[in-house]
Amino acid sequence: MTTDSPSTELVLKTMAPRAPAGLLARARLNADTARSQIVLVQAGAGYGKTSLLAQWRREFLARGAAVAWLLADDRDDAERFLRALVHAVRTGCARPSFGRLIAESPGAPAGAFDLATAWLAELAQLSLDVVLIVDEADRLPDSGARLLDYVMHNAPQNLRIVAAGRQGLDKPAAELLAYGQAALVASEALRFRVDETIALVTQRFGARVDADASARLFEITGGWPLGLQLALTAMARAQDPRTALDNLAAGPRGLREPLVAALLSELSSADERLLVDISVVDVLHPDLCAALTGDADAPQRLARLTRDTPVFVTAEESDWCRLHPLVRDVLQTRFAALADDERAQLHRRAARWLGARGMLEQAARHAHAAGEREHAYELAEQSLHDAVKQGQLGTVLDWLERLPEAELEKRPRLCLAVAWALALGERHHEAQRQVERVLASPGADDALRYECALILSAAEWYADDPDRFLTLFEPWAATPPPRDSWLAQAHANRLAARAMLLGEPAQARRLQQAVTRAQIGKGLGYVVRWGDHMVGLTWLQEGQVKLAESVLLPALASAEEDLGRRHPLTCMFAATCASIAYEDDRIDEAAALLANRLDVLERAALPETVVLAYRTAARIAALRGDEHRALDLLEMLDAMGVARNLPRLCVTSLAEQVSAHAGRYRAQTCDALVGRIDEIVERHIATRGPIWCRSVQMLQSMAHGSTALARQDWRAAIEPLARAEQIAATMKRGRERIELMALRAFAQDRATGDGHAPFLEALNLARTYHLGRVVIDAHPALADWARRVSEAGDVGPGERPVVPPHVVRVPPRSGEGGPRALPSVILTPKEREILELLARNLSNKEIALAAAVGEGTVKWHLKNLFGKLDASSRKHAVRRAIALGLLEGVQ
Template identity: 35%
Template sequence: MSDSEITLKITPPRLPRGAVERERLMEFWDDVHERTAIQLVAPAGFGKTTVLLQWRRRWLEHGAVVAWVGCDAEDDPARFVTALSRSVHSASGRLGPGSTRSGIAALTDLLSEIAQRGAQTVIVIDEAERLPAATVRTCVQYLLLNAPANLSVAIGSRAALPLRVAELAAKGNLATLSTDDLRLRFEESLSILEKSLGPKLTLDERALLHEATEGWPIGLQLAIAMAEHDADPGAAVRSLSARRGHLQDYFVESLLSRLPASTVALLTRIAILDDVNAELCELVSGQPDGDAQLQQIIGETPIVIVGEDTDWVRLHPLARDFLLSRFEQLPRHEQSELHARVSHWYARHERFHEAARHALAAGDDLLSQTYASRSLWTLGTQGKIAEAREWLERIPAAMLARDSGLKLGAAFVLAATDRNADALPIAREVIDDPAASPASRVEASRVAAGATIYADHLGLLPELLARWLPMLPEHGEPLYAVSSLNARAMAALHAGDTRTLRELLDQAEHHGETGSLRLAAGLGRMLRAMSHLWDGNPELAAATLRHVVAQSEQESGRRSMVASLQASVLAAALLRVGRPGEALSLLANRLDVIEQWGAPDNILLAYQTLARSALGEGDERRALQVLEEMDALAERRQLPRLRIHSLADRIRIHAPHNARETISALTKALDETVAEMQRDELRPLLPECQLAAAIAKADAALARHAVDEAERLLDAGDALATSLRRHGDTRSIMTLRSVVAWKRGDETAKPLLKEAIHLATVAGDAWLLVHAHPLALDMAKDWEAGVVVAEPKPARASKLAAGPRPAVERPLLVRNGVLTSKESEVLGLLARGLSNKAIARILDVSGETVKWHLKNLFQKLSATTRKHAVDRARLLGLLQEG
């Protein structure tokens, strides 16, 4: 090997332009950078080399000697050791000839030299999967087993190397990053997109891009390259496809050109499968030895995703899209034959949803309908309502009419949609039929309960439950027991009996959460968090759901029904604890799912979160638009409760401006809609609607200085909130009562507000003062009632009353104030226009520390730029004017 070849092998590649340093991976480095072996194992495009280059820089900053070796198929043991020795000597500044021996003997000399030097030394071996087996078995293995204490070896490889590392792992000297570790998290994708495309994409479009690329770094970068050169980046994202442009070029160059023709042919045919195992490999290829075929595509392709169950793999969606375009070029008869084969296989394994889809693709409509009819129940229990609804529309009415079980399955699917009114009559017909079997009547009761909840007709639940519960012992299927407990929990929630709700959910959890219980168990967890929100304890609600949502996303996908509905509750909780950025990210590219498959409570929480986040930004126009959209949805779905909350929140937005005519029209509509709640099926929801109306009208009364009227409304609202145990509303009313007292000059104003602030602080409610009344924040500042501000001069109440509600993005109600002392110092210097370096010099800290404080400031102030952070701080009274 010539000197020039060695030089190229040991020279690290250029760090990609715009590469984002991922905090999570840097924290991993902090924990493991002194271990003997660190492996990064993932397919192409997952950023292994980029991470190694960033780690290399971090090691160098810590004074380590870092050697780099890029591998290829020609690296036999002698060549590999030669390159390794030259790299270590070059990195350490010792350019002598090195060992006069070769092979393992030379490697021994190199390790001895590293040990004698004593300095922390790192050897980075990139693209190690290209090494010949003999080199891995001898040199790399020897390197790891004989590494001195001051040597770390970092290995980047597309596939796990056949190394004996059990002893290293047992002694805590091995660390591994896998594909899932290197996959971009949602927030990381958003950060990269913000840096690359700025405001060119909406939050929903960024979420869509993350979901389409599934955290595949190279996929995201290719999509960014496509979007940034498009006149309409948003449209480009919405029509993202691997069948054209940069993505197609990537797959042609990295996939087709580098793989054997037999492997390309196999990939093209398995592209019709959602997931694939060895048996299906044999089926579509027509060749024996499916295990070998599966291992071949895992080892040779960068686009195969291996799940927790390693018997099954799937293609990355973008790669699958590209390969399907190739499949569609096959002769039509071959396509049909493959789909038919696969359909029969799925039917034999009782996976009727997939069997129906492939039968349809094979052109067998009748068989497709038969399989589809058998898939409805399973899809429904798994929460795959969209897929079930799609099949339902293909099943002939005659087939539904002659099969009562199928009709009930269809009714369950309809119950969880905007067609729930069609489901209740079907279910009632079975419930009332004395000839129906006990199992059919239990299933019908489940369908009827679901339909009433989705229609907001909770007044019908007691009668349904009275007939349903006695039948349960006759049918031992756990699903029906859990569903009945969930229905009773929903009734308990709106009665304000959250303690009973949680007792019911405790009973439901004993039945488990797998199989047919997945949907019911997921909804039960959501109800538990909803009960904490009802109690006015958003911090506990967020803690209850955070990991649950992540698990649901991992199991079913980010836009799955269960994950989206749980996210609507978690977003509401996070907003109230002062984390609006996270709340909006949770709802990104999910609102349509929540609208279509969510119960009224989910829809209400999602829309209120969006509206209140807009208010926090001072964007009243956007908040009103969101609330009007909710009103239109309420009209379409015939959900007057949603309309009441839309009207009430709009009144509260207009109240500080004393927009009398607008408020009068909204109040008239509010009173008329509240009157509708007197209907028997809606009556259980009447008290909470009256409560929302009372608070809104009290706000309006305060705006026109009708203090006595406001007090009467607040007294009525307080009684309602107390009876419903809605402690968050109780605190809001207490705050409004303090405003009433303040307007009267009553000495009770201060203790009332202090008590409300104390209760909110305990519950982690960051939005109390902002959402309660614009004067309340000024009053709190004046009295220093638990609110710490950087500006000694209080803002005037008239100023707040005349403008939009202040944009508080983090809790003002923490005992140590909004910002730490160091953050306040950084903010003050930022306001003077100083650079990070200048701030670091003045505060005598590192540049990284300044960046860390800025990140915290941006999060607390919900700011995106330095200027935005300063403007937000002035708005909040955290900086003196001028």
């Protein structure tokens, strides 16, 4: 290091990039996310590492820290890397003389670590908090990587280090990570969540793209930052971004082909063919790639492609990876264009490799595609029952389309798996036929008959016939399976459902607690999560939304990770969590939870969760002033009830519509809707059991009471509302009871003037149970009454402000308000003021007048600014301040 003048390369390496336009700064990934002194950001290409570092740099600067930026490369040996560190601090800290002795020392690799010690010592003496950001640190050669590791292990208190790279950063820092002195931000943390995707799309397109469409974009890209950026760019170029999104969702022959072609454009034909060949399988392993291609070098080629191309999804500490779905869809169209014998050979090799390693269902699919049908059916018979236990119901239903009737007739175990998959969804009525096949097979013992009873009872639950559900399960209720059987948890789930239907929610929770979950075996999280769903529903039934949320939110996160966002059980968790978020006035969060999930719920959810989802979605729309959308959602719920022969859904939809119209005193509309409710109840009540009838009669009485309120016939409203309230209390429906109590109090107050006491009680209960919207939604007049009660000093519901999605936007870089000097310890407050005035192209005299100082003082401050910014002119000083992130808003 014989020279003190930086080379052009060093200047460029230490120049921080601009934060991307429209960058969405995610609150969970702000600069305080990882509070450790050392932060490692490690993820594959396309995960937005550099964008995140640019966001953090701006946040650190805004908090007054000095930020030194360095872009590493594969030529940065220890000597060159140390020179870059010196210049990074000079640039970022506005200290042109920093490290002069180090720079003038003779360079030798052996002495680089001694010079690094001097660099650390000089840095420790600065009166600054310094953040060193090293991007692409994984490209450092061995000596440069060792020097960075030495700096991280010996960093002084005023130095924070952020290093980013694609792989390998965590291994040298393993000791720091183990002792909590370093934090790792991996690819999974960098992936966008659905609420962040919605916020990003809204920031870009506003109301032109709704939350459902944004959630579809999330599903297409999997939250992959590069995929999102490519998709948003394509949407922005289109005349209608929603149409472009539909085109993107249409499959590989839409917009996906040009997007993926751009990602693969730099690959050789051999590498592209490798990607086409391995796209045949869902997940990838180096040995599997070698088996598929017959190429011994395939594992090394896969490792290189995984490192250098942004098309793979990798896992930490695992050799397994997969192609990104957006990319794989396109590659599979190219795979389909291969010759038939080539495709069959690849499928055959995949089946052989996967089957040898116990991945039977995947092996069965490949054997079927290779034309080895008999072998495929044997593998499917061995694996599909386990697939049901793991919640892979869609996989089983896909096999139902492939399986000939003759194969089902001779394979009872396949019929059992198919029966489970059919029972848990809208095709529940088809489960009976498969159960009959199973029971007719030789060797149908009590254990098999018990499992068949569970299947049929599940089908009745999905058919919204709770009384028939109890009848089918009752003979087996007192004879649970062995505690180590997977059916032990399923039995507990049935007992909990039985207790809930009988109005004993606390008993349902006790039954769930009695199951020792550790004994039911691995890979059965799906069955366990059904137990969590039952517990959450019991709390929700009682109106204990906070207790329900404490169970359901962790279960939702776990289900999304293991089963996927659009798995039926995940969607049921989301529906319940959305209703809770809505009650807590977290409206945007509730909408994000429901986004792009209603279609799944319609096909494969319990009627109770379907009602929760559509009612919550309708109330969100009404709250946002979109009444026609709210009524349309309720009409969709009614149409669904007709199509699936679920009359309670029709009654719920109509009763909710009555409530909406009654709040606006639309008496004739309410009369017509109530007439439809009465007709449905009269048609079905004779053929249904007492539990179903009781729930429908509560809705019917509530609708009659609301209709009387719409006519402003206060006395006529009291009796049906009181009757509905009594049914709700019997069923232990906490929210409905409070709502009905408030409505009855309103009617009594208008009729006789004695409704104040019950209304106060309803408000008190709503506050106790954190039901923030129950009174507000019941009737607009109740919201006004509650406000008056609160203003008068009585106990009120304690309204809370709406909580927006957990994202924050980076402050705009536009020139609104003129140049603005960011807070920084590098410049004094007066120097920042002078810099802002300098950026307005004012003369020294004009600056003196504006700053209320003399011209001599201005010249003195300008001299200091030129020195700190290493600038040679006024214009140069402004441009240097912009480059260092010290000045914003300059046109």
